[in-house]
Amino acid sequence: MADSKPHSKLSVQKLVLIGYLIFSFDTNSVYSDESKLSAKQSKTLKETFLYLETLEPKKIKIDKTTYNRHTQFESHFKFPFSGKKISRWIQSRIKKYNYGATGDYVAMYREGEVLLGRGFFTLNRLDRVLILLHEARHADGKIYSHVICPDDFPYLNTRDWKIHPAGKKGCDSVPDGGYGITASFLFELGAYGYLSQTEAAYRYNSEISRVIRD
Numbered sequence: 001m002a003d004s005k006p007h008s009k010l011s012v013q014k015l016v017l018i019g020y021l022i023f024s025f026d027t028n029s030v031y032s033d034e035s036k037l038s039a040k041q042s043k044t045l046k047e048t049f050l051y052l053e054t055l056e057p058k059k060i061k062i063d064k065t066t067y068n069r070h071t072q073f074e075s076h077f078k079f080p081f082s083g084k085k086i087s088r089w090i091q092s093r094i095k096k097y098n099y100g101a102t103g104d105y106v107a108m109y110r111e112g113e114v115l116l117g118r119g120f121f122t123l124n125r126l127d128r129v130l131i132l133l134h135e136a137r138h139a140d141g142k143i144y145s146h147v148i149c150p151d152d153f154p155y156l157n158t159r160d161w162k163i164h165p166a167g168k169k170g171c172d173s174v175p176d177g178g179y180g181i182t183a184s185f186l187f188e189l190g191a192y193g194y195l196s197q198t199e200a201a202y203r204y205n206s207e208i209s210r211v212i213r214d
């Protein structure tokens with residue numbers, strides 16, 4: 001019993017140290033390797049996250065019944081809508097950024113790394129957020145791999161009309177894959193008035209069109 005005091009002091013020190021280690025580990029988990037990007041590209045990426053982090057829930061601008069009918073964000077992400085949380089969600093999944101040829105795609109995910117094509121840096125900030133959100137979902141495993149879109153897939157690609165998803169691996173068979181989560185994100189932006197209903201709807205429809213049922 002006599003030496004119980006020094007022991008408890010030591011425990012406090014240990015706890016502080018453990019707390020510090022957990023904190024620094026947590027901070028590191030947000031760090032991503034951007035060494036393959038130019039300073040300008042890195043800046044564009046940073047601006048993308050800063051923009052995302054300004055998007056926080058506000059008063060819902062649409063009719064509540066419609067909101068309740070279509071909102072899926074929380075069921076997909078398991079947390080309420082928050083740009084800051086989505087930013088962390090993406091950053092905990094994408095650990096490395098690279099730049100290079102991406103063929104028919106704007107970006108590609110592979111083993112914790114996202115390869116960004118030239119097109120990514122010419123997109124507006126919202127489209128860049130959507131791309132990162134989509135790619136980050138691929139970090140959650142094979143269940144979110146794409147399936148082949150039907151040969152008669154009739155929808156236009158909103159970003160590039162030269163890209164034809166028909167017969168290509170550009171669709172999802174799960175509701176919460178890369179396309180389902182971007183759709184749910186866009187719906188919230190429309191509901192909170194960050195986007196007009198027209199813009200939110202056409203963007204939402206475009207993403208959700210890639211979610212197909214077998």
Ligand SMILES: [Zn+2]
Pocket residue numbers: 134135138146178
């Ligand atoms: Zn994808």
